Amino acid sequence: MKFAQEFKKQLQQEGFPQKWVDSAIPYGQLKKCLKRVTNELQELGLDKDTLAQLAAAQSSASAASESQHGFLYLLDEEPSKTRHLRPRLTVFVHLEDGVAVDATLSPATRDFLGKIASRGSSGSPTFSNASSAEEGAPSDLAAPSQDNFNEKSGRIQAPESVSHFSSVQKIEVPLVFDGEFFDILQTDVSNLDVLQDEEQQRMKRDVIALGQDISKATKPSAGKKAKDDLTKWRDIFELYLDARVFFSTRESDHGARSSAQALKQLQWFQQEVLKRRLVQGLKLKESREAFNRFINVNAVLLQNLKFQEINQIAVRKILKKFDKRTSLGVAKTFPVAVHSQRLLAGSIAKDLCAQVSSEVIATIPQLDDYLCPICFAIAYWPIRLHCEHVFCSRCLVKMQRKGERFCPLCRGDVIMKAGSENFDTAHAEFLKEYFPKEVKEKIRANELERGKEIFGPDYTDRPCCVM
Ligand SMILES: [Zn+2]
Ligand SMILES: [Zn+2]
Structure with a gap:
């Protein structure tokens, strides 16, 4: 299926709101406009093959003489209309005695380029050195308008000064439909x-x-x-x-x-x-x-x-x-x-x-966000250290017993300085409210661990032992 049809079908079938469909890219309209662009270029002898040849000449040219070959097609911002693009096609033409001489170009193209160059060169022609070609502001050399061009078409005007030189000229090609x-x-x-x-x-x-x-x-x-x-x-x-x-x-x-x-x-x-x-x-x-x-x-x-x-x-x-x-x-x-x-x-x-x-x-709240970074159980009782990292009270006690000074997350010197003022009561309430099951399990595990420390490894938390 052709893309134009496929696009139309998708717009209709996806159940988009009508307002969306109406603002979709006007593919058909653009295609029609593209046809006019193509015709316009063809009339000037700049069909796609000619432009492809110019592009090839450009890419094969050495960096130093790059500006002497091919063309430039720039999409600049229109100064008067904000955020709109003004396309500009600039072609570099070799002229000898006012005639375009690139052998790879068709006679029609050479003819066109010769004509447009003769009109543009009436100001200050640029001679066969790349840097001077670059200096000339494109607007100086640009063909002023389409009308002007038609008026003068059919007349090849080679200024005297150019006739003995081979020159390279930068010519802006007047196009309407690409704009x-x-x-x-x-x-x-x-x-x-x-x-x-x-x-x-x-x-x-x-x-x-x-x-x-x-x-x-x-x-x-x-x-x-x-x-x-x-x-x-x-x-x-x-x-x-x-x-x-x-x-x-x-x-x-x-x-x-x-x-x-x-x-x-x-x-x-x-x-x-x-x-x-x-x-x-x-x-x-x-x-x-x-x-x-x-x-x-x-x-x-x-x-x-x-x-x-x-x-x-x-x-x-x-x-x-x-x-x-x-x-x-x-x-x-x-x-x-x-x-x-x-x-x-x-x-x-x-x-x-x-x-x-x-x-x-x-x-x-997801449990993952409230785990103690050491034991990976819920951080209850929560101890908020001076560095703002939160651990469970059991893990803090164990670190202090080992005489560890530094927070395992940020290496801040905060562990031995922690005391009862670091209990985060509000956070504890929050955990009890949102994770009641996990908090209960953690309290039980903490008590079992403490019991084993006091009474030895045989300690169990049978109901009679734990209140
Ligand atoms: Zn812990
Ligand atoms: Zn820390």
């Missing part, structure tokens, strides 16, 4: 950036509201159901983090995922949640609703990613087509010159994923 092409493309890319920005703001608000609702519903102080749901949410988010839906942190496939990969990961997550009956296990209506919203946020994010992806492909394809028809090499230069904070920067997934982690996932 139109890049105008359409840049305008559309900018509009898509705005659209994506709006979408992102909207989703941000949804994500923040969702985070607040989950946090409210699962506050352990709200009762038994909230406590039970908190455990379920913890399992749900643990699975979600494992799924790495939009980003992989694994070394083998590090980085952003394609929408197809993200879809697969999201499906895996949903299947696992179903398999483990986690949603059915949610006791509060608010929790179940919040889960649906969470899935919805992911689905919208996925849709945004997909839309961005197919538009990026459309831009790549049309630039490739442009180069194929003109040999002007814009596939490399346009992505550098274009102003796009979003569409071509591809940051939407990254920004929103960070938002989801900080606003939603973080509302459910």
Whole structure:
């Protein structure tokens, strides 16, 4: 299938909002405009083969004489219209007695170049040395306008001074339709950036509201159901983090995922949640609703990613087509010159994923974030050292007994200086509230260990021994 049709079909079938479809890259319109660019170049004798020859001459030339060969096609910023590109084609022509002499060029091209050079050279012709060719400001030599060119066409005017010299001239070729092409493309890319920005703001608000609702519903102080749901949410988010839906942190496939990969990961997550009956296990209506919203946020994010992806492909394809028809090499230069904070920067997934982690996932404290870095059990009783690192009281006591002075995480001289003032009571309350099971287990383990220290290795924590 041709890309134009494929693109249209995807836009229709993916269920994108109409507003998105309307702002998609106007591939068909660009293709028509490209045709006009091609015709324009052909009329000037600068068809794709001629330009390819000039490009080849340029790349084979030595660095010193580079400016004497080929052409330059620059996409500069339009000074009057901010953020718009003004394409400029500059051709370097060898002239002998006012006639273009590059044997590889077709007669029509040489004819054209001769004509345009004669008009441009009326000011100050540049002679056969590369540096002087470089000095001449392109605008001085540029053909002033298309009209002017037509007026004078058919007349080869070789100023006397040039006739005895072989010279190299830098000539700006007057083109109209390439400007139109890049105008359409840049305008559309900018509009898509705005659209994506709006979408992102909207989703941000949804994500923040969702985070607040989950946090409210699962506050352990709200009762038994909230406590039970908190455990379920913890399992749900643990699975979600494992799924790495939009980003992989694994070394083998590090980085952003394609929408197809993200879809697969999201499906895996949903299947696992179903398999483990986690949603059915949610006791509060608010929790179940919040889960649906969470899935919805992911689905919208996925849709945004997909839309961005197919538009990026459309831009790549049309630039490739442009180069194929003109040999002007814009596939490399346009992505550098274009102003796009979003569409071509591809940051939407990254920004929103960070938002989801900080606003939603973080509302459910994960055990991993509250472990003692020495014994890897929950850091209870928590001791916050002067360096702000938190350890469990048992591990601190053991370090002090061994006379260790330095924090194993930051090497700060803080261990022997720690005392009862380092008990973090507020943090202890938080741990008891959010991880009651783990705290109970840790207290039991601590007591058993202490009992063995006092009463010997046969000590057990049978119910009669422990209060
Ligand atoms: Zn510990
Ligand atoms: Zn430390």
